[in-house]
Amino acid sequence: MKTILITGAGGGIGTHLRRELAGKYALRLSDIRPLKRLAEGERFVAGNIAKPGDMLRATKGVDAIVHLGGYSVEGPWEDILRANIIGCYNVFETARLNGVKRILFATSNHAVGFYRRDQMIDHRVYIKPDSRYGVSKVFGEALGSLYADKYGMEVFCMRIGNVNPEPIDRRRLSIWISPRDMAQLVTIGIEHAAIRFEIVYGVSNNRRSWYDNSNAARLGYRPLDDSEAFAAEVLAREKPGDPRAEVAQGGAFVHLETVPNPAPPPRHKANKAPAKRAAKAKRKISRKGARGKR
Numbered sequence: 001m002k003t004i005l006i007t008g009a010g011g012g013i014g015t016h017l018r019r020e021l022a023g024k025y026a027l028r029l030s031d032i033r034p035l036k037r038l039a040e041g042e043r044f045v046a047g048n049i050a051k052p053g054d055m056l057r058a059t060k061g062v063d064a065i066v067h068l069g070g071y072s073v074e075g076p077w078e079d080i081l082r083a084n085i086i087g088c089y090n091v092f093e094t095a096r097l098n099g100v101k102r103i104l105f106a107t108s109n110h111a112v113g114f115y116r117r118d119q120m121i122d123h124r125v126y127i128k129p130d131s132r133y134g135v136s137k138v139f140g141e142a143l144g145s146l147y148a149d150k151y152g153m154e155v156f157c158m159r160i161g162n163v164n165p166e167p168i169d170r171r172r173l174s175i176w177i178s179p180r181d182m183a184q185l186v187t188i189g190i191e192h193a194a195i196r197f198e199i200v201y202g203v204s205n206n207r208r209s210w211y212d213n214s215n216a217a218r219l220g221y222r223p224l225d226d227s228e229a230f231a232a233e234v235l236a237r238e239k240p241g242d243p244r245a246e247v248a249q250g251g252a253f254v255h256l257e258t259v260p261n262p263a264p265p266p267r268h269k270a271n272k273a274p275a276k277r278a279a280k281a282k283r284k285i286s287r288k289g290a291r292g293k294r
């Protein structure tokens with residue numbers, strides 16, 4: 001049985017994959033936060049992707065890596081730099097040092113989110129990131145390309161839409177991927193014999209899709225689900241959004257500076273300073289206020 005390392009295994013996609021891939025692979029789960037309640041066939045390795053030493057330990061002796069770890073939405077540059085640029089580099093570089101050939105990289109629809117919704121795009125279009133987050137995903141794709149060409153690694157980049165048991169809004173009707181379709185795509189990424197460097201879209205067989213996912217189909221991907229089954233319900237509760245977001249495939253990522261992160265990483269030390277300064281200033285003001293009252 002192959003041993004597969006999943007980075008960021010505690011996040012939403014990791015949690016679905018653990019369930020879907022159980023029994024097929026020995027799963028080595030890595031995350032910055034401890035994972036409790038491991039199932040049979042799972043092993044936890046604590047690891048911060050921003051620390052090369054942690055990743056050197058985590059990637060040792062595995063057959064493939066599913067790299068999900070990182071900052072998963074638009075947010076502060078320092079966080080994205082640390083998790084998605086430095087962290088991504090650490091994963092590829094330590095995999096190379098440990099002789100792990102195959103990496104499945106969780107890139108995102110936000111690498112091309114500035115394409116319009118009325119455009120059909122395939123895996124060969126020029127990148128059009130919609131956010132700093134999207135730029136970081138493009139970095140990972142470029143790094144994968146370099147490691148494939150220069151070091152002979154086998155890199156499978158999945159531009160994932162939104163993994164969820166059900167699509168949650170109009171935009172996600174076009175980019176939704178069910179957990180079982182996600183697991184099918186990941187299995188292809190692990191098992192396909194002829195992968196050198198590939199970009200595929202991580203989406204189900206959605207009627208409303210704006211992706212030509214023929215590269216995934218060529219590799220054998222046959223998604224079982226279609227968001228259309230949920231469309232009436234989703235559209236009935238949809239409220240009009242910002243017009244810029246409504247036009248772009250990436251939605252609100254094209255105009256927001258931060259998108260709420262469902263699983264925020266611990267704050268970096270450098271980012272604590274402004275918060276500390278703000279707290280100090282607040283204490284000073286309240287002391288002044290108290291003095292003023294006397």
Ligand code: 15L
Nearest residue numbers: 072073108109110160161162
């Ligand atoms: C992503 O890339 C994010 O990781 C995920 O949290 C969602 O925001 C998703 O895109 C999306 O576009 O819905």
